[in-house]
Amino acid sequence: MTRPLAITAWMCATLIALISHPALAQNEGADSSKDGGGERVLDVMRQQHDSVPLNVHVGYGGGELMVRPAPVGVLFAAHCVYGDESDVPKISFDPGAHRLNIGGEGGNGNVSIHMRTASFSGSANSGDMRLELSPYVPLDLKLEFGAAEATLQLGGLAIRQLEVATGASSTMLRFDSPNEMAMQNLSLHLGAASFRATGLANARAREIEVNAGAGSADLDFGGRWTDDIRLDLSAAVGAIHVHVPADVAVISDVKAVLGDVDSDVAHNPANAAHHLAIYGKATMGSIEVDRSVGGSD
């Protein structure tokens, strides 16, 4: 065998071995979780004693996550189910700053819940979490998911700011009822994720920013329109599909760099009460706008 070929073969073998080795260790972890201990359940809650705004940061590695409004008198309630091999969920509340932090280390929110797995791999050692938040206090929400399957039922809450960042997750964001206050900012940073949002008009956000990495985002602007909305889109490699109600005028300024833009909203209604201004660019992804709202009022 000639020298360059030998060197190349040796380097490839080394690389393959190094790449496959962590997978071997990962299987070891998964196997040990099978014969590990049983299911663990952690419930943490606080009663609501005032209406001071609450800053919530949730960092969630893998598993199923649900966020929804809490019953009367409850500031927050977290119900976590996790396995013996999983990281123990860390739920900390700073009464002074009124911050809830759920998850692992480094959360700077007021309420934080981190259920990050040891390997950051997601499903093998993942848990389930249900988080309930008071609809009677203003909320600054920052939700970060890894390989999670998240259902965010945020309708009826009083959200001031909402930031959602997803990894390889499947996320459903629902605003079944209007937000209790005008939302200052709504940011969605989507990785290689499947993301669907319904009732976005109920969010009552004047500005919505969506960055789609390599995933697909389905944005349904159904719900009750109370104001005009500016939508900033950026589709790197992913696909963004925007659904607009028939009675809303659309102002679209979306550019295609190497991607694809498809707008089916050329004809705006004559007496539209509200406008949706769409700006953005499709770098290598695609942006599609149509009038096929599924859940509009």
Add this chain to the structure above:
Amino acid sequence: MRLAPGIVSAFFLCSASYTGAAHAQSPDSSAAASLAQARSALKIAKQRLAASSASVRKARALERKPDSLDFDSLHMRAAVPAMPTMPPMPPMPPMPPGVPAPPAMPAGPQTHPQAGTSAQRDVIETVRKDPAAPQLPSDDSFGIGSRTIAAGATVRGPVAVVDGTIDVLGTIDGNAAAINGDIVVHQGGHVRGDAFTAHGKVRLEGGTVDGEIRSLSGTVGVTAGHVASHGPHGRYATGGAGRYSAWRAFKLAIAWTALCLIIGIGVLTFAEDPLGNVTQALADHFGRSLWYGLLGQLAFGPALLAVVVALAITVIGIVVAPFAALGAVVLAIGVIALGFIAVAETTGRALVRSRTQAMLTPRGAQLRALVTGVSAFGLMWVVAACVSENSGAGLAIRGIVAIITIVAVTAGVGAVIVWRLEVRRIARGLLPASSPHSIDDTSWQTPTPVSGVAAARRPTPPRPPGSVT
């Protein structure tokens, strides 16, 4: 003996009943409020009596498996014991007329775990070790069985019980904790601190808890992933990123050793000459190799960044940059692997006796040295994994092994750099090929047929016809 906790619980529950009955029979009409409280306490005490058998079952099961408790399954497995007989009630002392009723006192037992069983202490310790549990009060603070904080009364916390329920009608000025029981905060009840239960619930029935309400259920105790992460008091000490398992480390050490052996044999088979040259460079210039390796590792990141930035300036470079970065990483991995294998072979040669090496073929001796060296490094990590649970010594050994490995890898990387620099210097004529410090250049060059060219046959005149050879 096993019925001891149940008997103790039953005795104190009966005492609670008696206390309530005594208050109920008080003729003093001015103590109407206390009478109502006493009746409430009597009712609660009867409920606790019915629950005492469950406590006995849990205590029995916990004696069998103190470190990992699945409370739900304990309910399923344990046999129902016979209820302990209740001690006869002592005669009621007559209450002097006109004496106001005593203030509401806790109706529950006031015993401490020292009087309880080891199983109950194990339960507390098990819960204490659970990473999700809060800081629990000392064992001395725990009472056995249920306890009631009467209305109007203020008790300084922490209030903690095992195998019982805390009924809060008054105020707890501090934390409340119940293991194998609930915390019920009734109307008017107030917990000024946190409320924690293990295998129980915090029930808010009109009361208030100022702090955090936390409950653990299902399996409670130290988790498999955090066995070695607990401090001297069993508290959760490190985050998820710092979790460590000796068995996992042992398997990783074995796996890495096997992987290095496979890579080493591959290098020996497909890249024998480069390996030999690097080994030679390492043997001849160890100090220089170490320094070059250190510089090479420090310079790799900035150099790669500079190359990527330089490529990103041009349009074509943007496309090429990811491949260049990937190639650089592959090259770095290859250099590290080649260097480490060379170090392992050198180490193996030093460990194996030269007399036995001389009996083998050169390639056999090389293979033996390689296996010996890699095994030596792997053995160090296996030893480190086995002793790592002893926090002090384990950490020290792991640190030493890690330093040795880092030095070995650095020297190996440096030896590869030294070898390549020598080759370049020879190619430029800066170093004579016959220099004692030179590297065999032919090993790096493309193999050429050096065995010679078949000689041309010398032409000879034709033989005359009829001649005899």
